[in-house]
Amino acid sequence: MEVPLYDTVFPGLKLVRQGKVRDMYDLGDALLMVATDRISAFDVVMPNPVPGKGRILTQMSGFWFKMMEGLIPNHLISADVGQFPEACHQYVDVIKDRSMLVRKAEPLSVECIVRGYISGSGWKSYLESGGVCGIKLPQDLQESDRFPEPLFTPSTKADIGLHDENISFERVEDMLGKDMAARLRDISLAIYKQAVAFAEPRGIIIADTKFEFGLIEGELVLIDEILTPDSSRFWPKDTYQPGGAQKSFDKQYLRDYLLSLDWNQKPPAPALPPEVVENTLRKYEEALRRLTGDL
Numbered sequence: 001m002e003v004p005l006y007d008t009v010f011p012g013l014k015l016v017r018q019g020k021v022r023d024m025y026d027l028g029d030a031l032l033m034v035a036t037d038r039i040s041a042f043d044v045v046m047p048n049p050v051p052g053k054g055r056i057l058t059q060m061s062g063f064w065f066k067m068m069e070g071l072i073p074n075h076l077i078s079a080d081v082g083q084f085p086e087a088c089h090q091y092v093d094v095i096k097d098r099s100m101l102v103r104k105a106e107p108l109s110v111e112c113i114v115r116g117y118i119s120g121s122g123w124k125s126y127l128e129s130g131g132v133c134g135i136k137l138p139q140d141l142q143e144s145d146r147f148p149e150p151l152f153t154p155s156t157k158a159d160i161g162l163h164d165e166n167i168s169f170e171r172v173e174d175m176l177g178k179d180m181a182a183r184l185r186d187i188s189l190a191i192y193k194q195a196v197a198f199a200e201p202r203g204i205i206i207a208d209t210k211f212e213f214g215l216i217e218g219e220l221v222l223i224d225e226i227l228t229p230d231s232s233r234f235w236p237k238d239t240y241q242p243g244g245a246q247k248s249f250d251k252q253y254l255r256d257y258l259l260s261l262d263w264n265q266k267p268p269a270p271a272l273p274p275e276v277v278e279n280t281l282r283k284y285e286e287a288l289r290r291l292t293g294d295l
Contacts, residue, residue, distance in 0.1 A: 008094065033099060044269045056228075061076075133153040210232070
């Protein structure tokens with residue numbers, strides 16, 4: 001198992017944001033986005049890293065960014081550290097294979113979630129209200145059922161330690177305007193459908209996923225990450241059976257472990273046993289292998 005990267009310290013580079021997983025550095029006309037091996041659950045960062053996770057996320061995001069270029073541009077300039085500005089070169093051993101040089105964008109204030117199946121917070125909302133994000137659903141759904149058509153179910157963006165909040169499409173219209181809300185919905189559904197068509201023949205069901213968008217000189221672009229095990233539910237197609245929770249190649253294994261503990265889902269998070277870290281890594285690696293053929 002490789003040496004994990006929990007956080008970064010790069011003297012001479014300006015750290016502008018430390019997210020749940022990524023550290024962002026301002027390089028003047030671009031940003032350096034470094035995917036660490038931190039992992040979060042319930043919007044809380046775990047004390048243990050998952051060695052190699054940041055490398056997997058970077059490789060998978062680059063793969064999907066390229067595939068979706070025909071639908072929408074993205075913020076990626078390069079993932080080749082040899083093409084990064086000279087100020088980054090002394091840190092090549094740390095950032096290689098886990099960083100991206102990206103264009104600066106103005107992030108939009110919603111997370112764009114697409115659900116093809118009812119699971120997670122969507123299932124919880126359905127049990128409580130009969131719907132999700134203001135969308136009324138049939139009364140006889142089982143957990144993990146597939147929707148006839150994918151749903152666009154946006155949420156707010158929460159800071160570390162706070163929970164995202166599911167919101168209605170009308171709330172997005174109020175926040176960003178009707179035209180932008182419709183663009184976000186339509187492009188999110190288009191990306192999801194293209195990804196599903198690619199993933200299912202490779203044995204993976206993409207149950208749901210979330211996208212983040214920003215504006216660059218008024219142009220809508222994909223930012224952050226895309227279709228990774230951090231931002232998506234990946235289920236093995238050969239064991240899929242509605243009526244309960246599914247096996248997965250994503251963070252659900254970690255969430256399930258944490259739900260078995262007496263923890264209130266607020267910081268500080270409990271330390272993870274080595275086998276939980278190892279099993280989580282194996283699931284991420286399997287998702288990467290099945291989808292891209294690489295490891």
